[in-house]
Amino acid sequence: MTKPADTSELAATEARRLGVIYGLAAYLCWGFFPLYFKSVKVVPPLEMVSHRIVWSLAFLLLLITWKKAWRSMLELLTLPKSLAVLFATTLLIATNWLVFIYAISVGEVLQSSLGYFINPLVSVLLGFLFLRERLERPQWISLALAVAGVLYLAIEYGSMPWIALALALSFGLYGLIRKALHVEPLVGLTVETLLLAPFALYYLVHLNQTGAGVFLTHSTRLDLLIPMSGIVTAIPLLLFAAAAKKLRLATIGFLQYITPTMHFLLAITIFGETFTHTHMVSFLFIWSGLALYSWHAYRFVTRQQVR
Secondary structure, three states: OOOOHHHHHHHHHHHHHHHHHHHHHHHHHHOOOOHHHHHHHOOHHHHHHHHHHHHHHHHHHHHHHHHHHHHHHHOOOOOOHHHHHHHHHHHHHHHHHHHHHHHHHOOOHHHHHHHHHHHHHHHHHHHHHHOOOOHHHHHHHHHHHHHHHHHHHHHHOOOOHHHHHHHHHHHHHHHHHHHOOOOHHHHHHOOOHHHHHHHHHHHHHHHHHOOOOOOOOOHHHHHHHHOOOOHHHHHHHHHHHHHHHHOOHHHHHHHOHHHHHHHHHHHHHHHOOOOOHHHHHHHHHHEEEEEHHHHHHHHHHHHHHOO
């Protein structure tokens, strides 16, 4: 007689399946980001980040109302320790937004793709350092290849690829801290955004008063695109937060290959950025590391299924 499947095991499998779906959706959304931000590149990076914060909050508060989650959000606002953690995560994600928008505005989409290629391996390293996730030899070799790729690029160009490193570290740390905080994704993201909203709103009002702001001073098309930044920003973050709660950091890192691949293709096909021999060597180091890590991850999953 067949023994019925363990309920907890089935629940864990379903959670992982949903986590993969959420993660795929988030990274696909982020993959198309350069197209959106190229369309609003006339807006200075700091002003655009401020708009992202303010319009994201407006959209999230509508979702909070629809989900009837005001009570949960207000309860979270009374927890000083959780607020301190969320303030740290919101600073990290705002930094990531600012650097990314800057990269788009100065035509460095290739370097942004490099940063997001590095990020999966950064997530693996952070999981080892802070969550005690065990790393095997292939994973260490993968990390070494990524480091070699970054160092080669830095030596050839005479400076570190700070855009790529800032993007990788800020988002890797965001994922690490967000995973450790057991807060419902919508409520947590709303509180994160709320914490920075007063500063962003003050800055936008100041720009408006001094006549330096772009919003409502250029074209109708731009005035429609800027508020859309709230939806564009909030939806993939909600999907990512949901995925982070259900998946290991290593799995999240594996899914993230989607975003930098899309950025890379957009950079060299649509945006016309030059892909030099130095880029090729650097990316080959990193792609080799990712390929080794992917192979190792596939073997691990295959062994688990056999058991």
